[in-house]
Amino acid sequence: MTAANQIAQTIISDSYFLKLYRVCVERSVLRTLNIDTEEKYTEKEIRDLLRFADLLSTSSISDARNYAYKIITYLNPYYKDNVYYHTVAKAVYSNLGNFPAISYLEADNNNTSNLPFDRSVQNEAKKLIQEVPDGVGHVFTDIQYDLFSKLISSREFSFSGPTSMGKSFVIKAFLRCAIQNTPQENFIILVPSRALINQYAIELKSEMGALLETNNYKIVTNSNIAELPINEQCNYVLILTPERLISYISQEKNPSIGFLFVDEAHKLAQTEDARSITTYTSIEKTLKKYPDIKLYFASPNVSNPEILLSMFRNGKAENTFKTQETPVAQNLYFIDLLEKELSYCLNDEFIPINHPVLADISSINDVLLRFGQRSNLIYCNAKSKAISYAKELAATIECSDNKALKRAASIIRAYIHPDYYLADLVQKEIAYHFGNMPQLIRNLIEDLYRDGHLKYIFCTSTLLEGVNMPTQNLFILDDKKAKKILRPIDFWNLAGRAGRLAKELQGNVFCVKHGDVSWDKPSFFKEKDIQLVPTIYERIDHNLKKIEKIIQEQEISGTDIEQNILRYIANIICIDTLEPKNGYKSPIITALIERNKTKIIELAKSKSAQNETPYLILSANESIELKTQNSAYKQLKYLHAQKRNILLPAQINYPNILETLTKLYKLYSWNDKYLGKENSLKYFAMLMNKWINNSSLNQIISESIDYFHDHNRKLRINNGDLVDFDKNDKTHINALIGNIIDEIEIVLRFQLEKYFNHYHMMVKNILGEDNAGENWAMLLEYGTQNREIIALQNMGLSRYSAQKIFKECRGAFISENGQLKKVDKHKVLSKLQKDSIEYIEAQKLL
Template sequence: MQTPRNQTLAEALYRDIDKNDYLKEIYESLLYDYSINLFKLRKQQKEINIKDALRFADLLAKSTLPDKRDEHRLWGQELVILLSIVYPEDLAVKYYLGSVLSTVGNYRGLKSTYIEGFQTSNVFDGLYFEYDKSRLQIPGEEGSYFFHDQKDVYDGLNYKYFSYSGPTSMGKSFVVQTYIKQQIENGSTKNFAILVPTKALINEVRSEIIGSLQEKLKETNYRVVSASGDIVLQQEHSFIFVMTPERLLHMMIGKPQIKIDFLFIDEAHKISDRGGRSTYYYKVIAQLSKMKEMPTVIFASPNIPNPEVYLSLIPKINIDEVKKLASKYTPVCQFKYFLDLCEGQAYFYNDYSKSLSSIGKIPQEDELSDIVNRVGSTQQNIIYCNSRQKVVDYAVQYASKLPIKDDEKLISLANDIRNEVHNDCYLADLIQRGVAYHVGYLPTNIRLRIEKSFVDGILRTIFCTSTLVEGVNLPADNLFITSYRNGNSNMDEVEFRNLVGRVGRIKYNLYGNVFLIRMEDRLKTQNYIDLLQNDVPKQEISINLIDNKKYLSLVVDDLARGDMELTKVREAATEKDFDALRKFAMIFTKDIAEDNITPIREAFSSLLDEESEYKIKENFPVEKTSDDINFSYDQIINLRELVESGQEYPKLTGENDEVDFEELVDFLMKLRKVFKWDIYEKRTIGKSGTYREDSVVRWYAVILLRWIRGNGLSQIIYHALKYKEKNPNSGVWVGNMKMADVYNKNSKSHKNYIISETLGVIENVLLFSISNYFRKFSLEYKDVHQVDHFQNDWYEYVEYGTTNPLTIFLQQSGFSRESSKYIEEPTNQNKYLIEVDGEIQIHRSILTCGNVGVETEAHDIQFNMPELFID
């Protein structure tokens, strides 16, 4: 029998400190006092013994219990931050704030404008802080320090396989970017790859990496690549790839000679998502496992309690090569509120008691705009809406009560939006009132200026869907969540925590506020409370989600019958789940044909008997499978027949590359049949029209035609609105939501819905769906005709939004479509482009051309493609 050891003093002190009633009372009182100040309520503050509160904060910050240390340190940090807000002039509070932040290793917090210049008066503490800072020093960044958990992550990157998680504000990707920079500066010639979930994040991460390395890219012969068409990829360099899983997979299939030595998967929780996008992660890992040596693979995810689950994607993993880490520490605090406008009640939420406490009543006439103005009139606000339609509607309602600002930058930006988008665009009106919204595709110049204006505090409030919140790191003081839904589905705990983690700006402040607002009776109070109270549960990889697992036996049945359309699955599953199951089926048939052991095959193994496995192998031999999981064999056979019959892209004629509109519609309708869009794309390009079958395709063709001809956004929108004027019975849609049966050309709101829908079509249909199908058509055309490239390649035209070779060249060099169009204007071409020995070069004066988008992009490109620039 083992004798129990005695508790240490620290264990005795900390084991039950979080159950201390006096501590709970102090914390609850501080939250109350902070809340009545925040809402400007005329109520009596609760009395607090400041000395006792500081003592608790100090004790909690020094917690040593492994299983509770993160929670205790966070609580200590929150206590002292609340004290510093409620008692801003108290010298003892100011001192303890610096002491607690130092103790928990939040040295970056010490640099915030809120608390500059802290010096400890304790000699021993001072010695420890100096030692701790020397250990946490960020390589190559004098005076900058990791948080403790960031340092653990940095050290863990030396393992072959590593999966870690932490709060959104932990700076997970920053650590890996620092590691890659150090490796390169120390002489590495490895190829690094960073996977991000959105195209917006590609641009952000690409710019961050180039910005951190600058001239070192040329000195070390490294280049940053974000698309397989980038010119630098044709040259002899080492590379840092920044791509979505889809882009990386396509590149690896098309350029199998490229070696990847280090893969970082950011936002790895997407591997647990329902829907088809999660399947690309499996396929990327499978492609990498075909290399001579499996690269280092790092997974980073927000708030996941079991990050090691993602390591199961790696085949034949050796447990000695694996490391995992789950951190809960965040350098900023989020204070949460539930505002029930329907019932007229306001509550603050206590994270440690998991309870709501009333602050008071909300006036019956109060709307969202009143709440935002009361708590955020002088701060930076992000307002989350669950649909594109609500983004526009709420933004317009909110701004209608605000005065027009007399600000030159906002006036200039609003005028440019009217010129580059449309004169009646709501966004221009809102900008002049210090408000913006974000839906779909926007010209780079405008998007960057909106983001910069928000960072600079000229724009105070942005309305957006989850796409912007996930895609761009904008510094906000307040986040207003107007629904617990994300699109048509309820937000889960991971999505909610990731959303909440976007608020709080450590550079300026140590905390942020989150307001969950119930604005409609149909929204359930309990759903809001559940999001606040529920911890993030353990995650599964998507193949093991119940929404997928319950249909796997049907997948086996369909495949055993040779049915690649998965008829039984399609009848039983939702559209979202069917998309995932179809892609899993394609991976599965490939695994069986090649006898690969992967997580996908293992998930199906218990449902397979010898007979069904034999039938699937017979129905789908290797030649009927593909690494490209966008297309199944039934589609590929139809496509080959179409191309072999002599089908080509529609012809471009004349100097202006004219295209016969009816020929384009006919071509798209042929692709609709070949690729079975009515089955696989029934929400967008496969949807039948209300008054004629091809009316939806005709609508997309209008936008596609203007896009490939290089028209600016205002021209594309002009023609989209003209199409609606001629075809008013096609209705007014935003996504899959019908706003009106008949388009009214005199309605400003109808125009703005069409503008919003057009921006969404460019982003999601042209540059994703249609681009994907054109890519496959072009690949098949090259294969049938035995050529490496051909004239009139519409995949290239769609991808770059032009038929102009100069514009394509500029985009392949790193410029956006809009910046490339600006540069190719005759006056700018003469000013900035020079031909030297048959090669186009750019004059460095373009760095001060006056166009914010062009200047920003050129600043990066001068380092990533230095040979392009000339003095």
């Protein structure tokens, strides 16, 4: 142990230090909560605190460094004009390598102090050494540099750190270096949601667009490389969801991949989410296809990042990294509105605040208005609650004169509907945000928030998907994600959003207990040693008997979610036993063998014995049961043998869509929530027809409102009773809009897309690729049949902007046979209105 670490260990276990640190925290808490106090630091206290911080900052122990950072941060409001504080603060942040915090001191505190000569030399040397390669003057923090140095020299790596440490910043720095390698290779960044695809694409274009262009790299956001507007040979950075990655590797002609970066990799352990299995499948199949691929995992707040490497490869211990060090301080508060109690967290214990600060606070609105300064994210566990709470707060606030907000309201009304709640809310500096919102509107809300125009955003678990919206204050109004208690990893991932690096030194997390939420299990506040157990392992270890029953086609008990996950795993096991005899064993088969569970492998082999479907089709569609796939394939083979047409219609209109959906309904025996009723197919045929044939979202919504009104349709409001639809009732209008957006995203672009893709693969196998006709799955994904609009969306543009630019900027395109080859960005921008949403998107993404 180094001398600095020995000193640090002595300090952080010293009773005087702990007592003084508690005083420091308490006074910071009172100031944050605007509670007046007459107490002031003595000269000895301030000198001792600053000395402790200086000594602790030289240590390599995360806890010691966090103490050092927090002391300087908590003293800042009191001593930001003090010359001695100026010098020590800058020295401590310099020792920590926290250059954004130093920039804050210089800009916000006018801290122009000079460090002692030896410290100054050390600081400048650190800046030179830790400068981000090609990063336009950006400098890594110490912990970021430590991670980057290990990452750049490894072919496989798994790392974890707090949400606020800037993991994506390090990933992008890694990418800057790797795209300049020789020979050049293609990259995949795997992200959990479409929302994160768009965010990554915009950030990469903005931060390293010129470097990408110089090195002949294109950013791609979908798996359909053939639809890209590319004239020459180039390389790719693909930003994909698990579903899109599976689609990519299923296409034989797609370019090979050299790097796979899995962001938000803890999603592999979301035991209540079937998509964790899809994530596993996408990685496993990529490694199988490209066995020499370089593999990297990034996760927040986990103690065993090595498990992800060992799951897919025999990763070495030195190829992992974990830290609890954070570049901003996060302060945790618990507000109990029922008992009128307020407490703050210190060393994992909640300390009551003996002050009647909650005396006149009785509602969530009161809490937000009292403690919500500047930027505030409010976490809710359901979309309906996010909208409801946003409306309740808006009722207490006057409209703003802010021009950006007025413009945003106009865009929302034009793009969605004049009565959409969000349009009224944004004019009061309030919004809501969730995953299934249209990309264009999500981007608009995020930009308004980052630019400081919005003060409150009510959001769902989209934040847990990694969407980058740091905030000064985070209010957690529920201890659940949907209906399940928040896991510790989810709670700390949420909490990590508080505190914006370079904009402030600390952020606040307020957990609010109120009439609707009891906070039954607040122990996750203390659970920071978070051990990941991938869903595949968790279910094999605890639900093997149920998986056996599923393979034997017996009924099992459990929730619908649990049953779906276990059926998915059982299906993967069955399909994996059909793996061609080439020595390869999937991780799931390997895990069963290691656990001496070979009986289930034999059961799976027995079930799969009658299969006739080609392995490549089965393997690319593991979320569809093997039995269903095989039945569908045999039916198509039979129809083809009978000289019957198995191609989808060339003309895509309502009658043909309805006929096709009815055929697929019978072929796949649909029985799920959305597609399980044959009489619902007429509605989805209508929606699908409008979507594929270029109707705008506004048109689809307006025509659906008229349809519901003219046909006296009933509507379910907030999961309650069915009511007669009233086109003059704003509640009904917004409920219908929410349903339509969900149906486009969940039914059209997820469920139907999956089945149409499978159908096309079967037809392609039977008739050959040149005779297989159109793949309707692609048309559902993009909401158009137009190849040029598809190409524009592949460049990252939203459907709306792609349609608008295609219509208004024809002279800016070079096309051959209906396929886009080149886009003149300057011509596009010259033809668009400068403050329009499509102009902003084109400027960022083309």
